[in-house]
Amino acid sequence: MPMPQEYFHASRDFEAFMEALRRISLLQTTHQCYTMVEAVFHALRCHMTPREALRFADHLPPVLRAIFVSAWDVEAPVLPLTDRAGLQREILALRHNHNLSTPSALEDVGAALHETMDTAEFHRLLEVLPREFASFWR
Template identity: 50%
Template sequence: MPMPMELQHASEEFERFLAAARDEAGLTTRNQTYTMVEGVLRVFRRRLTLAEAIRFAGVLPPVLRAIFVADWDPLAPVLPFSDRVAMTREVQALRQHHNFAPDTCLADVARALRRHIDGDTFDRLLATLPEGAADYWRP
C-alpha cells in the first residue's frame, strides 16, 4: 500500500494552514502563528478526556495532530469550558513574553482550520464532545 497522500504532503499542508492562520490573525511570522495555534490546541485539549482528545486528534491533519498531542499529560485534570475571554487569556499565557495571539485567536484559528479539514466530519465530532466544544471552534 502506498503512503497516504495526507502524510506525503503533511509539511506543505501545514505551511498552507499556518499561512491561513497568520493571515486570519493579522500576525507577521510563522513563529508567532505557531505559538498561537499551539495555545489554541492546548487550551482545547485541557477540556477533553483522553478518549475525547484521541477522537478529536483523528480529524486533524497530521502535523496539527502531532502538535495537539505533544507534551500532553493525559492524567491532568479535565477543565470545564469557560467563557471565550477566559480561554483566550489562557491561550495568550503560553510563552507569554513571546505570544502575539490576538483577542480573536480562537475564531482566527477556527476559520483557518475549517479551510483545511472536512467541516461536516468536524461538526459531527464536535457534537459528541462536551458542551462548549462546538462553541470553542466557532469561527
C-alpha cells in the first residue's frame, strides 16, 4: 500500500494551517500560533473522554492530531463541560508567561481548520466534537 497522501503532505499542510492561523488571529509569528493551537486543543481535550478525544483526533490532519494528543494524561479526570469564558481561561493558563492567545482563540483555530481542511472532513470533525464546543466553530 502506498503512503497515504495526508502523511506525505503533512508538513506542507501544517505550514498552511499555521499561516492561516497567523493571518486570522493577527499574531506576529507561527511560534505564537503554535502555543495558541496547543492551548485550544488541550483545553478542549480536558472535557472529553479518551474515546471522544481520539474520535475527534482521527479527523485532524496528522501534525495537528499529534499536537492534540501530546503530553496527555489519559488517567486525568474528565472535566465537566464549561462555557466559552471557562475555556478561554483554560487556554490562557497553558504557559501563561509565554501565551499570547487571542480573546478569540477558539474561533481563530476553528476558522483556520475550516479554511485549510477538506470541507467534508471538517464537518465530520464537528460531528464528533461535543455539541457545546462545536458551536464555536460553526
